[in-house]
Amino acid sequence: MALVPTMGFFHEGHLSLMRVAGSKADRVVVSLFVNPAQFGPNEDLNHYPRNFEQDAKLAEDNGVSCLFCPDAKDIYPPRFQTWIRVEGLSQGLCGASRPEHFRGVATIVAKLLIIVQPDLAIFGQKDFQQLQVIRRMVRDLNIPVNIIAHPIVREPDGLAMSSRNTYLNAQERESALSLVQALRLAEKMVAHGSRSGPEVIQTVRKHIQSFGNTKIDYVFLCDPESLKPCREIVGETLLALAVWVGKTRLIDNTLLKQ
C-alpha cells in the first residue's frame, strides 16, 4: 500500500504522485491535512487554499482507494508535546527563514507513516529539503517504509506546480517564471563547462532580480545528500531557490550535473 501525504488543493503535481503510487502499489492512501505545525506564526495557514469536494473527486478519478482527512484536534490532542527534529538537515535553506517548519513536517509525516503503515510513500522533489529531512528521519527512526521521490511537475511554461500559485495575480505569474528560467540558465552554464558556484549564483540572482516584484530569500548550491554548501559544481549539485513574488513565497530547484 502506498501513501501520498498532501495538504490538499490538488494540482497535476499531486495527481501525478497518486498515479505513480497506483502503479507501484495495490492500494493508494492519500492523506489530506493542512498541518498547522509546519506554518510559522505569520504564515498563510488560515489562507491556505482548500477545496475538499474537488479534491475528493480528483483523488477518486486518479485511482485513490482512501482519502485520510484527520481533524487537527485528533492529530494534536490536548497536552500534545512530542516533537521530532532532524537537526542538521533542517537548518539551512527553508529552515533558516522558517525555523519550526521542518519540526512540523517531520512530526506529521512520522505520525502519518505510523498510523497508515504504508509500504511506500511518495513525495515531490520540489520540496527537496523536505524530502531529505524525511529520508533521514525514516532511516534514523527505523520506520519500515520505502520513500520515493517524484520529479517536479511543471506548467507548460515551466512554472513548478504549487497550491500557492493560486495566490499570484497576472503580473506576479509572469515574474514567477524567473525561478525556472534562472534554473535553466544555470543548467546551461554548467553544460558549457562552468564549475564556479559563486558565478552560477550571481547569474541566477541577477536574472531573478531583473523581474518586477521579486525578492530573493535564498539561492543556494549544496550537496544533495547533506545539504552542505558547495563552492564548486562537482558531481551532482543541488541548486535550490526560494523567492518572494509579491506576497507569495515560491521554491524551485534542479540537480546540476557536472
Added chain:
Amino acid sequence: MALVPTMGFFHEGHLSLMRVAGSKADRVVVSLFVNPAQFGPNEDLNHYPRNFEQDAKLAEDNGVSCLFCPDAKDIYPPRFQTWIRVEGLSQGLCGASRPEHFRGVATIVAKLLIIVQPDLAIFGQKDFQQLQVIRRMVRDLNIPVNIIAHPIVREPDGLAMSSRNTYLNAQERESALSLVQALRLAEKMVAHGSRSGPEVIQTVRKHIQSFGNTKIDYVFLCDPESLKPCREIVGETLLALAVWVGKTRLIDNTLLKQ
C-alpha cells in the same frame, strides 16, 4: 508479543518485568542496549555495569524468546540526527539535572518500538518520569502499543532495585535506605491526615539528610499525570526523590493517596 526494554545487568526488577510480560503475551522480546544518548557527558556510561553471559542465562530462565542486543553503531549510524522530545514532561525532576536524558530515552524507545513492533511494552515504575514521557510519546506519535507499568521491585530491606546499587559500598548501602524510609514516613504522615506538601517534603529531606554521604538532588511532590508541582496532597500525588549517595545517584518514588 511483548517488549521489555532494558540496559542489561539484570536484577529481580528486570526479571519480574520479563515474567509479567510472559504472562500477558505469547512471546517476550527483551532489548539490551546501554543507550549512550541518555547519558550526560559526565555520567556513568563507561562504567555502567555489564554482564552479557549472565543476562542471557537469566533471560532464558525467565521465559524470554529473544534477546535483542543491537550495536550502538547500528542504532546511531553515521549522520544520525533525528531526535524525539517530549517537551513539558521531560523538563522537571530528573530532566532538570540531566538535560538531554529524556530526549535520549524517547528516541531509543521509539526506535525499539518501531523495530520490534510489540503489542505491549513493560516499564518499571521506579523511573516514573520515564514512564510518563513514554506514555505521552506513544499517544502523541500514534505508536500502536500498549504501555504497561510495573510496580517498583525492592530488596528485602526496602531498597528499590537498580543496576546502579552495585556501585554502593557497605556504608553507602546503609545510607541508600534513607530513600525508602523517607517515602514510608511520608506515607504515614498522609495516612495520619497530613495534606501539606511543604511539611511532607521537609520531613523527607530531614530524614535523608540524617544519613551520612547523602546529597539530595530533588524531593518533589507533583501530579502523577502532568508532573506539575503540588503544594497540597489531594487525590493521588507522586512523591519522587533523587539522592546522591556517595558518587551514586539513586531515585525512588511512591504514590501518596489521600
